[in-house]
Amino acid sequence: MSDLNSKTPSKDSSNNKNVAKVFHWSSAYYRNLHLLVMSLIVIVAAGFSAWNSLPKIEDPRITQRNISVVTEFPGASARLVESSITELVESSIASISEIKTVDSTSRANVSIVAIELKDNVTREKNRQIIARIRDRIKDVTPKLPEGAKAPSIKEEESIASAYTLITALSWNGEGEPQLSLMNRVAETLKDRLEAVSGTEYVSIHGEPTEEILVEVSPSELADMGMTINQLARLVDASDSKQVAGRLLRPDASSPIEVRGEFNSLERIKALPIRTNTADTRLSDIASVYKSQVQPEEVMTFFNGKQVILVAARIEVQNQIRPWTELVKAELVKIERETGHLVNFNIAFEQANYTEGRLATLGQNLFAGVGAVLFVVLFFMGWRSGIIVATSLPLSAACVLFSLQVLGMQLQQMSIFGMIIAIGLLIDNAIVMTDEVRTRLEKGYRPVKAIEHSVKHLFAPLLASTLTTILAFMPILLLDGGAGDFIGSISVSVILALIFSFIISMTIIPALSAWLESKRLSGTGGQQWWKVGIQGPAYSSRFRNFLLTSLKRPFIAIVTASMVSIVGVVLVGSLPKVFFPAADRDMFEIRVWFPNNVTVPVASEWVKKIDQHILDNQSVTQTVWSIGDSIPSFYYNQIMNNANSPFYSEVVVSVTDSNESSKMINQLQRELDKKFPNLQIVAKAFAQGPPVESPIEFRLFGPETKTLRELGEELRGIIAKQPETLHTRASVSPGLAKVWFDADESALNQVGLRLSDVAGQLSAAYEGVVAGSILEDIVELPVKIKYANIERNELSDLRTFPIVLPSGDWAPASAFGEFVIEPDSTSITRQNGERVNIVQAYITPDITPLDLTHKVIAAIKAENWQLPEGYRWEVGGDAEESGQANASLAAHLPVLILLMVTSLVLAFKSGKLAGIIGLVAVLSAGFGLLSLWISGYALGFNPLLGVTGLIGVAINGSIVILAGIQADEKAKAGDINAIAEVTLSSTRHIMSTTLTTIAGFIPLILFVGGEFWPPLAVVIAGGVGFSIMLSLWFTPSIYALIQRKSFKKQGVCFTNCDQGLKPVELDANES
Secondary structure, three states, rough: OOOHHHHOOHHHHHHOOOOHHHHHHHHHHHHHHHHHHHHHHHHHHHHHHHHOOOEEEEOOOOOEEEEEEEEEEEOHHHHHHHHHHHHHHHHHHOOOOOOEEEEEEEEEOOOOEEEEEEOOOOHHHHHHHHHHHHHHHHHHHOOOOOOOOOOOEOOEEEEOOOOOOOEEEEEEOOOOOOOOHHHHHHHOOOOOOHHHEEEEEEEEEOOEEEEEEEEEEEHHHHHHHOOOOHHHHHHHHHHOOOOEEEEEEEOOEEEEOOOOOOOHHHHHOEEEEOOOEEEEEEEEEEEEEEEEEOOOOOEEEEEEEEEEEEEEOOOOOHHHHHHHHHHHHHHHHHHHHOOOOEEEEEEEHHHHHHHHHHHHHHHHHHHHHHHHHHHHHHHHHHHHHHHHHHHHHHHHHHHHHHHHHHOOOOOOHHHHHHHHHHHHHHHEEEHHHHHHHHHHOOOOHHHHHHHHHHHHHHHHHHHHHHHHHHHHHHHHOOOOHHHHHHHHHHHHHHHHHHHHHHHHHHHHHEEEEEEEHHHHHHOOOOOHHHHHHHHHHHHHHHHHHHHHHOOOOOHHHHHHHHHHHHHHHHHHHHOOOOOOOOOEEEEEEEEEOOOOOHHHHHHEEEEHHHHHHOOOEEEEEEEEEOOOOOOOOHHHHHHHHOOOOOOEEEEEEEOOHHHHHHHHHHHHHHHHHOOOOOOOEEEEOOOOOOOOOOOOEEEOOOOHHHHHHHHHHHHHHOOOOOOEEEEEOOOOOOOOEEEEEOOOOHHOOOOOOOOOOOOOHHHHHEEEEEEEEEEEEEEEEEEEOOOOHOOOOOOHOOOOOOEEOOOOEEEHHOOEEEEEEEEEEEEEEEEEEEEEEEEEEOOOOOOHHHHHHHHHHHHHHHOOOOOOOOOOEEEEEHHHHHHHHHHHHHHHHHHHEEEHHHHHHHHHHHHHHHHHHHHHHHHHHHHHHHHHHHHHOHHHHHHHHHHHHHHHOOOHHHHHHHHHOOOHHHOOOHHHHHHHHHHHHHHHHHHHHHHHHHHHHHHHHOOOOOHHHHHHHHHHHHHHHHHHHHHHHHHHHHHHHHHHHHHHOOEEEOOOOOOOOEEOOOOOOO
């Protein structure tokens, strides 16, 4: 190697011009300054442009894979709803292959069918599939029984995404709130917000449903020989809204329409009702007035006042702050137009959280950059620091521009991917800068230093980049909600690594040659801030240690293996989670009332609970919904509690996220004590894909009664766990139901059938719609029914007048008896099979996965047996975690094979690829050991960190093995040469390792919460421990393999044992 000391090394001329032909592009940026400068300007400008135009959201959009079909059937029992509606809806969509599961709940009066699409359904496909589902439901609608309403398909409410702006409309005038006026204002606001550019969806919550009531007396109507249905047909026939044809004339045609549509209450009151005795006006036998549907189906409250919530969501490709300001301007206009009779209170503004979250991560991004640059300056000096630092903004700019081209958004996951990439993307720049500087110091001309450096490092850096990319590919390839949620992390990392490699092969060598040649041509000595820390004393000690280890390689191999195994074993003692709770200044409280409660009755309980919550000084706001899910304040809130009068939910806002965790525990204790008859669960918002309940078990079987009994037994087992707060079962003890045991013989004698009696009872008690009135922009149905006072007691049923075909009437008691018996509250099914879903809510003292494992152990310990034909399975967090882990593991074999293939091709050696594969396996144990030391829970995030760690931790070993292969003595197994190669690589391995760790330090120390730190700890800690693998384990195992190989050949290199022949190298190799 003495030829490198000359100004023009002989190796330059002996390379038969292959370097110039193959790698001339590598020095293009050095030879053409204009190209270098313009490239820098274009890249930076593209990055700034992308930053300003990229849509910014807080959390990734999870692809919509859930659709609900709600069909109301007033007066029907759960069993009748199941057989006549739910089964029809389920069978109509059964042949759609993209459907994963169909969960249905049949309750009295309503059928709810929840459809979940398969995990591999993408955002591009789901609209087509939902359209097919909608068509199938439309086809089955005519087959539904009489009295059932048309199915309502709820798809927008099922999107796992927070609303962008939620506004609470409250009454500001005198007297009682005018909900009718507020309803009109809410409808106007909805229309105006939908017209704002960039609005995706607007919904109204808690609005009163209005109708025109025609209340008649049962006795008066019976005396006239009419039923409710007959009266309804007469009224409906008078609401003329039909075209009566056209008058065709030679010069034109004119439409014909009968004047007389309902346009006022007076018009309806004046309707003539012909009887068998005289003409009678409707107002003579009925009260006609506008009313709200009673009992109310949904009520919403804001800070104790009844309100109407209007929730709007932005289209994902739009900028959130400009859109929010446009919407708020509309609110001001409409509030002014109403004369301030209605107040508009902002209950939730997503833009504030988005900006706050991105600002925090942005600060950590810059803090990471600062920490990385400090490490680079410390190890390489200020000139090399500037060169390496250049790769950071250039790579970031390229990533931002690529995200814009790919149509993606800037959110916390993509920014976190860039934070991960900070320490990784400069690895290539560090190695390249160090290589160019070394060659310049050895006398290479700048152009040749660039070309030789690129030639030497192209393959190993490409291999290390590819293996790191492949390590992050499983995250990108994840299916389902977990993939949607965290997939953009890998997109940012992979893009950053690709551009880092390109920049390191082009721009970085040029800058290195330019700046370092300036240093070498000047004067000023070898101060550390110019050349970095050298540490010759430490180098000498490490060399001696390494030589000792290379003579006894088993020490390094056994030590590294044992440390890794210890990490794998110890991590099993950590708590297990799927995703940790969100670190947020708001949380939710869910309340379940007795199953027979109505929304107005539940509201009285809610007012008491709300007052107790608001009495706490740290609480700033409460938003309630009773009878339905609250509009989403957080991306993974599930809105699937429609038509649930026994359910309510509140989102509580507090002063900061620290107070949130305190208040959850405090309120849970206080509310349980104060309201012991209610089931109340206070919980933090979860992260990751939406999960209905953290603990869930599903019992399958044919009989509802048996499923209910088994469910109660399982609830008892779960409730024995001290960490359990409350349990619920989808099939619970039945409510009181009134049955009419009719005497069919008596009915036949008067010409009636059971269906006739059922029809008269249903019409009288539930009402019949007969036309409608268009009031402003709202169409109000006209409903005819008996007055409430006539249908409150069981005695009213017995005296109910059954109208006979003859026109006479008789009391219902003449044809049978009314009895009260219990009936199923609800019947739940999954994929057509009856199921009882048992859910549990737990204290913060334990994770859902750990309690699930405790319950499973308790089931086995109690030897709980199920009857033949029944089975149970696990749901909740445990199921979602298992599916996500399985999806992650499914791609690993192929990706590992690709990693091995790339290493084999790079090194042209299966043996070296095997060494790096072993390093990858051991590094996973080091990452898990780091997690155990930190004390964070073992969840999906740390496992993602392990997959990324594998690709990062092997980079140092790749550099060591590449250096060994470039040195003939080291390649042959000379331990002195191996030690020298390892020592020469120590500085940039230490610097790349410490820069990677430094990039994660802000996430570990300053972000807070338990979402990012565990992942950062696994990668940073694993990379830190991997120094042992790179600088000790790898050279040791290589030396051992070479020694074994030579022993088989009967030769040795140094320190030959007796009987072995020393290896002789060619003179040119020595």
